[in-house]
Amino acid sequence: MTGSEPETSGVDPSTPRMHNNESGSISSNTLRNEGQTEHVREEEATPAKGVAPSPGQASNDTPVQASQAPEEGRTKLQTSLIIAALASALFLAALDVTIVTTAIPTIAEQFNSTAGYTWIGSAYLLANAAAAPMWGKISDIWGRKPILLLAVAVFWVGSLLSAVSVNMAMLIASRAIQGIGGGGIVILVNICISDLFSMRRRGSYLGIMGMVWAVAGGVGPILGGVFTSKVTWRWCFYVNLPISGVGFFVLAFVLKLHNPRTPMRQGLAAVDWLGSLTIVGGTLMVLLGLEFGGVTYPWNSPTVICLIVFGLLTTGIFVVIEWKIARFPIIPLRLFKTKSNVAAMGVCACHGFVFISGSYYLPLYFQAVLGASPLLSGVYILPFTLSLALVSAATGIFIKKTGKYLPCIIFGMTVMTLGYGLFIDLEARANWAKIILFQIVAGIGVGPNFQSPLIALQTTVEPRDIASATGTFGFVRQLFTSISVVIGGVVFQNQMQKQYPQLLAELGPQTAGLLTGANAGASVGVVGQLPGREGDIARQAYWDSLRTMYIMYVAFAGLGLVIAMFVGSRKLSKDHTEHKTGLQDMRRRKETPATKGDVEKGGDTSGSA
Structure with missing residues (x-):
């Protein structure tokens, strides 16, 4: 991209763009005066001789001085605290998938409810899956940090209610609240890492989160068994309170991401309510049909058939809403336009x-x-x-x-x-x-x-x-x-x-x-x-x-x-732009058509394997 090219839809002209160049080689630049964008790009995939660079690439003719990258603006201690807080939140969200597996028989016996046996675990998973699509889009409206803190708070409340539950119905409802918050944590941890680090560096931090998820899944049944046999099953949920509470305050003070401060009324008006209701309803109906089938009801029962059929129909309605109606869809159909995606x-x-x-x-x-x-x-x-x-x-x-x-x-x-x-x-x-x-x-x-x-x-x-x-x-x-x-x-x-x-x-x-x-x-x-x-x-x-x-x-x-x-295969770039959130930026991007090069920086696609 040269200095004469227009801004693409993913760039806010009023906000400086900052990049990280770890290799010390800067391939192209556009320096603009006050009120304009400073744009520095480094691409590692070099075009063949005689071939013009693609929008995702640049020549290496003009050396410039890069501005300080967002990654360089944080100390190692700040980065460590952020990753530790994100990891602790993710650990708890993953832990609660498996920690109850060894405690369920004891819980069912205490509440004298064999009917609720399967729902202690299922309520968390169902709510987690159904709520997952909405968290990313509302973080675009109100910013990553406030919505991540909201997800942690919802998870904390669900954990507290689960720990003090007095009957099976209260426990199942509380587990659903936990699942809503846990789903938000899982989604937003990955989004925050994507906003905080370049495409090249985020792989290592996403790898850490994958490790955290695996460890949580492995130690969950062990911790659940220890708590149930040595103390009480309620500690399967009490354990979340101090850890998520500390993580909440660490993230509140250390996590630095763009906060658009969107007014509540305007933000609520921008939410894709029709899409949210149909995807949640469709997902729940399909999963409930699968959950009931062969256990609570026969597979050929009207209840199971209606749940699955109407769930699929509702999902089809969701697709139409995202395609034709929603101004800011929670799942943009353009995500599925390329074979690689x-x-x-x-x-x-x-x-x-x-x-x-x-x-x-x-x-x-x-x-x-x-x-x-x-x-x-x-x-x-x-x-x-x-x-x-x-x-x-x-x-x-x-x-x-x-x-x-x-x-x-x-x-x-x-x-x-x-x-x-x-x-x-x-x-x-x-x-x-x-x-x-x-x-x-x-x-x-x-x-x-x-x-x-x-x-x-x-x-x-x-x-x-x-x-x-x-x-x-x-x-x-x-x-x-x-x-x-x-x-x-x-x-x-x-x-x-x-x-x-x-x-x-x-x-x-x-x-x-x-x-x-x-x-x-x-x-x-x-x-x-x-x-x-x-x-x-x-x-x-x-x-x-x-x-x-x-x-x-x-x-x-x-x-x-x-x-x-x-x-598809791309060689990942080391430079990074912090993405702006908020309604103003969403509206501007909606009105400005995207260009082919307006993607995360990562070199040309070299095809499939």
């Missing part, structure tokens, strides 16, 4: 779908087949959790050093397919060499794709769409994670039902009825009480059913690998 979303969906089966169903294998306690099953899954966490962090470092993310996506999906394929070779007895090694391979495969597809998506969208793209990415991951748990359970239950004739002949009608169909997942304790050969038959039935379920997950991992081949 659709592929990145597809990788995200397959990764979320497959990843959760390790965290969710490996403990079932340990408990039902190997006879481990809930607490020990949390310990046994540590090889998966730790390898995942380490590789996620290492991926961030690799992206920062090389500026390449596509090799991480391909490598991760390949090894994940291999690792989950190895799970099929586990046995109905404790072969610890296989159990540990296979988990490590699967963890190595899962780790790279927490952040890599998100970076791939962010490199090809306009700066104005970073928040919406990140929110949509989080929504897709959470949606397919929730669907995966349900579909995995359906496959497992159907396979157990197919083994009913054999179990009936060997164990009798009462025991066979407990171990098949919808009762299978809740009858782990029955398996442990069966003596000798009867126990062996039951454990083999459980393993055969889990094995079939993992064959399905391997197929989805392979699909993700194929989709990954269509993700």
